Amino acid sequence: MANFGGHAIPGSFFLLLGFWLTVKHILQHHWRTSQPKARRVMPSLFRKLDYIEGGCLIFGSFVGVMVEQFVVDGPHARLYDTENKWWVKLMNWQHSTMYLFFGISGIALVAGTASKQVPAGVDRLALSLALFVEGFLFHYHLHNRPPLDAHIHSLLLFAVFSGSASTMLEVFKRDNIVLELLRAGLFFLQGSWFYQIGFVLYPPSGPQWDLTLHDNMMFITMCFCWHIAVAMLLVAGISSAVLFTVKRFSGRGQDMEIGMRITSSKSNSQKALLEESDEE
Secondary structure (H helix, E strand, O other), rough: OOOHHHHHHHHHHHHHHHHHHHHHHHHHHHHHHHHOOOOOOHHHHHHHHHHHHHHHHHHHHHHHHHHHHHHHOOOOOOOEOOOOEOOOOOHHHHHHHHHHHHHHHHHHHHHHHHHHOOOOOOHHHHHHHHHHHHHHHHHHOOOOOOHHHHHHHHHHHHHHHHHHHHHHHHHHOOOOOOOOOHHHHHHHHHHHHHHHHHHHHHHOOOOOOOOOOOOHHHHHHHHHHHHHHHHHHHHHHHHHHHHHHHHHHHHHHHHHHHHHHHHHHHHHHHHHHHHHHHHH
């Protein structure tokens, strides 16, 4: 991750995940609230969406591990150099461990969707654990770094550990739209902040940031608050757009169904009148 691209890739992943979760959970919430209470079984479409999500997590994690291990200057699956007696590229190993746990969360999601024998909430528990491991390893990324570098990474920990805590709450409180959208918003926050870290530490163009200036730390702290506001606006905007689209199309479907019923009733009444006239 020691370049801009190394921060843009996970940032893009978390932004896409936030968008996906927002759309999926709003669709699920609309289904739950529009159906009778007796009808609790979700359509097969939502099961397919969970399979897709789990498969993407597994595939993305596998690719992430392979990239971290087998880039040109990577450890190539060597953890310890016995000849020189030192650890080999521990930074890459830590990143691989983060990807590994997100892959485990994908496996838990697929298993929970495929089998009723898997207890409800295991997928959320695995995702919460993956986020905790990410934050735990990032916490020990920060030693012996310049002040601004350490500060901007420490702000990321707020998004990561908050996501872990809110996801853990979902283990005990399922189908809560507020917690689900909070999780999506925190993924948006995490993704946008990865981009911010890349722009500050490895700017693609322009002057380099002074990593020791206190004013820069104050600005970055304020900037983090702006990212929180943007994440909230993204969740609100996407949710509103999805609900508007769904209600518009469902309204058209209901109008067509009502029209078909009226047409059918009219044709039946006309047939009945014709039969009565024939009999007379």
